[in-house]
Amino acid sequence: MRSASTIVIGTGIIGIATAYYLAKNHGQTRITLIDRDQPMAFTSAQSGENYRNWWPQPAMVAFTNRSTDLLEKIARDSGNRINMNRRGYALATRETNTDELVAQLHDGLGESAEKLLRYHSESRSDTYAPFDSSDWEGVPDGVDIVQNQALIRDRFPGYDPEIRTIIHIRRGGDISGQQLGMYMLDYLKSVGVKRVVGEVRNITQQDGFRVEIANSSGTETLAADQLVNAAGPFADKIAKMMGVDLPVYNTFQQKIAFEDRKGAIPRTMPFSIDLDGQKIDWSDEERDMLRNEPEFAWLAGMMPGAIHCRPDGGDAGKWVKLGWAYNETRAKATWEQQLDENFPDIVLRGAARLNPALKAYYGQLPRNMHHYGGWYTMTEENWPLIGQMGPEGAFMNCAMSGFGTMAACAAGELCAATIAGAECPDYAPGLSLARYDDAALMAALRAANKGVL
Incomplete structure (x- = not known):
């Protein structure tokens, strides 16, 4: 008996991973991948290429832990073709009261929190394992909460000296999404x-699904028994073609990358996030000018936290990436990038608060600086949608707002298992449309909605 045929719409990392695990784990190889462009050329090409297991909910911790397990397997099997490292996520704040953040960590880690949270205060001399290895082996799991000022200055010498607390998520780092x-x-x-x-x-x-596509040769129709909607920011459009309304929306977020010729960012620095809100480092004259322009006055006031920075290209590289997902405007996804020409200066000045050495680039970013952006497709509760979608034989794998690369392996594995009718992990119902029938879960998620970094 022949296996079912499957069409996967979307060749970003989510669509590719779905096809990969459907073939590898379940032997279903009658798969056709469809996209209007080359693989990994749209949203996946704009990825920050980071991974973490930091979430305030146990289901998402389990989901991303599973994805990291699978990433590590691929790294081992491929001789680390995906350039995986384990320097973690360093969350920096000038506050000493971190009760809210620690409570979130307890919520996410559950019963494991007591053994996975390690405190390094002025009065304690616990060992704080190094993080300058590009390998993921031998690095401790869990979280180091560092308030020992000597340790902070020693391990993060480039940070703003006003930083009082580092929350170092150890099961995290970066990979090459394109190589994956x-x-x-x-x-x-x-x-x-x-x-x-x-x-x-x-x-x-x-008799299954018939998909009409247009290309340079004209129009053709492809048929399959099963269909997977992995269309990223266009997932809602594909769903509507099958009479399904997905509870998703899109925002456009931007990043920059540039060659750090001045050596402002240490190559061993973890993915670093400044949790604190701030006023951007404008001169008094610049701030007054912004206040007098209604379109730009918001840039003169308080900005949200969560600006991030990391070295890019490995130990021998010279590039850095900066991002700041402050845009909350919902918009209809387009194929064209909605770039703001002011963003590079905004994100540079914002990132310089945590890493003051970046001020050396004020007004002189390298000409080969890369300014790019991509769509964040998300649900209100910021959980993905993976599983059955409407008609029998239709499935979805989408709504990975800002965490598509890190979640791709577990998302592909879960979607493939659902398609094949195989056993699924305990977190599966909560990541599907079934969660909307669970009033208690939805109330908890909406109350705890913290956005994405």
Whole structure:
């Protein structure tokens, strides 16, 4: 008996991972990947390429821990083709009262919190394991909460000297998302998975699914028994073609990357997040000018926290990435990037508060600076949507706002298991549309909605 045929719409990392685990774990290789462009060319190309297991909910901790397990397996099997490291996430604040953040960590880690949270205060001399290895092996799990000022100055010498607390998430770091996708695509090609370039125009149900696509040759229709909606910011559009309304929306977020010729950022620095809100470092004259322009006056006031910075390109690299997901405006996704020409200066000045050495680039960012952006597709509660979607044989893998690369492996594995009718992990119902029937869960998620970094 032949296995079912499957069309996966979207060749970002989520669609690729779904096809990968459907073929690798369940032997279903009659798969066709459809996208209007080359693989990993749209949203996945704009990834921050970070991973973490830091979430305030146990289900999301379990989900991202599983994804990290799978990433580590791929790193081992491929000779670390994906350039995985384990320097973690360093959350920095000038506050000493971190009760709210610690409570979130307890919520996410559950019964394991007591053994996974390590405190390093002025009165304690606990060992704070180093994080300058690019390997993920041997690095402790859990979280180091550091308020020992000598330790902070020793391990994070480039940080603002006003920083009083570091919350160091140890199971985190960065990878090459592009290499992860290519590794999976190489396997899919080896087992005969097909790829078709074209834009989906219509989907009908007729002995399974018939997908009409347009490409340079005209229009053609492809048929399959099963269909996966992994269309990223266009997932709602694909769902509507099948009469399904997904509870998702899009915001556009930007980043910059540039060659750190001045050596402002240590190559061993973890992915660093300034948790504190701030006023951007404008001169008094610049701030007055902004206040007098209604369109830009908001830039003269308080800005949210969560600006982030990290070295890019490994130990031997010279580039850094900066990002600040402060945009909350909902918008209809387009294929064109909605870039703000002022963003590079905004994010640079914001990031310089935590890493003052970045001030050396004020007004002189390198000409080869890369300014880019991508769509964050998300639900109100900021959990993904993975599983069955509407008609029988239709599935979804989407709404990975800002965490698609880190969650791709577990998301692909879960979606593939759902398609194949295999056993799924305990967190599966909560990541599907079924969660909206759980009033208690939804109330808890909406109350605790903290956004994404």
